Amino acid sequence: MSDEDTGLEEAFRAGLQRRADDVDTTVSVVPAARAAVRRRRRRRVVAGLAATGVAAAMVTAVVVRDDGHAPGTKDPDGVAVDPGPAEPLPSQWRTETWHGMSVDVPADWGWGVAPTSMSFEPEEQYLCGGPGALVDSDGRNRVNPVETLPWVGRPNMASDLCMQSARPDARAAYVWLGAAIEPGTVDAGNGYTQETVDVAGTTLTVATQDAELRERIISSAGPTDSGCAPSLASAPTVEMMLTEGLRDPSSAQVCAYRKEEGASTWELVYATTLDAAQATTYHSQVYDGGREWAPDFCDTYVAERVLVTIVGDDPYGDTEVTQDTVVDPQCGEVSGSPGMVSPLSAKGMRAWSHNGAQVSLYGLIGPMG
Amino acid sequence: MDVGVTDRPGTAGLSFEAWASARVDGLLRFAYLVTGSQHAAEDAVQEALASACAKWSRISRTREPDAYVRRMIVNAHVSGWRRTRRESPVAEVREASYADPAARADTGDAVWRVCQALPRQQRAAVVLRFYEDLDYPEIAEILGVAEPTVRSHVHRALAALRVELTEEDQP
Numbered sequence: 001m002s003d004e005d006t007g008l009e010e011a012f013r014a015g016l017q018r019r020a021d022d023v024d025t026t027v028s029v030v031p032a033a034r035a036a037v038r039r040r041r042r043r044r045v046v047a048g049l050a051a052t053g054v055a056a057a058m059v060t061a062v063v064v065r066d067d068g069h070a071p072g073t074k075d076p077d078g079v080a081v082d083p084g085p086a087e088p089l090p091s092q093w094r095t096e097t098w099h100g101m102s103v104d105v106p107a108d109w110g111w112g113v114a115p116t117s118m119s120f121e122p123e124e125q126y127l128c129g130g131p132g133a134l135v136d137s138d139g140r141n142r143v144n145p146v147e148t149l150p151w152v153g154r155p156n157m158a159s160d161l162c163m164q165s166a167r168p169d170a171r172a173a174y175v176w177l178g179a180a181i182e183p184g185t186v187d188a189g190n191g192y193t194q195e196t197v198d199v200a201g202t203t204l205t206v207a208t209q210d211a212e213l214r215e216r217i218i219s220s221a222g223p224t225d226s227g228c229a230p231s232l233a234s235a236p237t238v239e240m241m242l243t244e245g246l247r248d249p250s251s252a253q254v255c256a257y258r259k260e261e262g263a264s265t266w267e268l269v270y271a272t273t274l275d276a277a278q279a280t281t282y283h284s285q286v287y288d289g290g291r292e293w294a295p296d297f298c299d300t301y302v303a304e305r306v307l308v309t310i311v312g313d314d315p316y317g318d319t320e321v322t323q324d325t326v327v328d329p330q331c332g333e334v335s336g337s338p339g340m341v342s343p344l345s346a347k348g349m350r351a352w353s354h355n356g357a358q359v360s361l362y363g364l365i366g367p368m369g
Numbered sequence: 370m371d372v373g374v375t376d377r378p379g380t381a382g383l384s385f386e387a388w389a390s391a392r393v394d395g396l397l398r399f400a401y402l403v404t405g406s407q408h409a410a411e412d413a414v415q416e417a418l419a420s421a422c423a424k425w426s427r428i429s430r431t432r433e434p435d436a437y438v439r440r441m442i443v444n445a446h447v448s449g450w451r452r453t454r455r456e457s458p459v460a461e462v463r464e465a466s467y468a469d470p471a472a473r474a475d476t477g478d479a480v481w482r483v484c485q486a487l488p489r490q491q492r493a494a495v496v497l498r499f500y501e502d503l504d505y506p507e508i509a510e511i512l513g514v515a516e517p518t519v520r521s522h523v524h525r526a527l528a529a530l531r532v533e534l535t536e537e538d539q540p
């Protein structure tokens with residue numbers, strides 16, 4: 001680690017400590033927390049009494065879960081009964097990003113599409129390449145959507161085979177990012193409830209059978225914390241190249257941008273973080289030497305660029321350094337130094353895009369059929 | 370210097386009141402750094418402690434209470450944002466943070482400005498790293514993200530502070 005980095009870290013420590021020292025800690029938070037717990041327990045018991053009398057209330061007080069999970073169902077007499085163990089929430093989550101919004105979703109959900117409208121029929125919403133997951137969570141492209149596999153969809157056309165999205169017959173849970181749907185809750189069929197909320201200037205739509213899972217997903221949404229800028233005034237470019245390169249890549253940040261037709265800015269459409277193995281493969285493919293370099297990317301009909309920032313170590317020290325690279329997904333070309341591009345091997349392309357990028361970028365979706 | 374949340378005695382056998390009373394100052398300071406607001410910090414700590422209290426018999430035996438409450442505070446910040454998202458909290462914070470040009474002269478203020486401008490998860494990572502002195506795997510566990518993501522968050526925060534301080538130095 002360099003002296004400069006050490007100094008910055010020390011500045012953070014000192015600055016945060018100074019702010020922390022100014023916090024008012026005389027407030028009565030512990031008694032208030034205690035009182036809140038008592039009030040909640042009392043409300044549960046009172047609710048039981050009002051509904052079914054003293055005996056039933058005792059039952060209710062026993063079966064209501066302390067942690068506020070799924071509410072109990074009622075028997076024919078209206079008495080609360082234990083619904084049995086609730087489906088546990090997933091333990092593994094990943095973050096999905098669209099424009100200025102990030103949201104956490106179960107890590108084993110795949111990727112697909114969200115509703116989009118056609119220019120000739122702007123009032124109707126269509127799923128073009130769905131419903132269902134087109135890409136598994138492990139990055140395997142199914143080519144045809146798997147209707148029963150939960151998925152995260154973006155408003156893209158992944159196929160020219162489209163169907164109306166308003167049919168209430170959901171067969172799997174889904175999260176739609178940026179769909180043109182009014183905020184509110186609707187029945188999505190088969191026990192699924194679809195809820196749409198406004199978040200960070202776009203929309204988040206979540207459909208699940210489990211209300212707690214839906215709440216968990218929606219409550220995780222907020223302004224993007226992917227590490228990527230949500231919007232760029234111009235296409236990302238490589239401004240600097242490390243003269244001595246970097247060694248032992250530990251990760252890489254992928255920020256994929258698209259400039260829609262008629263738009264003035266490049267919007268973030270997909271983001272993810274590569275692990276050390278993926279980053280190492282990508283790094284080796286970008287800087288493999290012996291390839292032809294050109295001054296610019298090929299001409300394409302899709303304005304998409306992917307900023308891939310590799311994190312690694314300084315070859316001659318312990319400092320962590322980063323190197324920006326930019327990929328044109330349609331060209332299959334990469335810029336690894338200012339003003340220079342070259343072809344990127346299939347291995348290099350796969351290293352950064354073996355994930356939801358396959359159905360998030362038109363350059364990777366390719367010609368539709 | 371106040372004792373940080375991580376400098377704690379053992380919790381086995383402690384009552385909720387005994388544990389919470391020993392930890393609440395540190396938790397409030399931590400929550401303030403994460404949320405950027407005294408009011409939000411009090412709400413987040415109260416909510417987290419209420420949850421811990423309701424489950425204390427289980428948490429005190431099978432879980433690490435400090436990590437549990439820190440995670441609750443970070444999550445409460447997210448939920449709190451959700452309830453007030455129409456008020457554009459990010460824009461408000463940024464406007465307030467740059468309101469006083471004289472404050473820019475100080476490194477401590479630069480640190481705070483950078484923190485306020487960071488996305489909430491990055492900010493939590495920075496606080497856990499540089500205030501709580503947690504290592505990267507511990508932070509990843511609390512935030513529920515991969516370790517490389519935490520490293521990236523911290524790295525970008527350092528880069529942002531470098532830029533902030535460089536801009537301050539310029540006439």
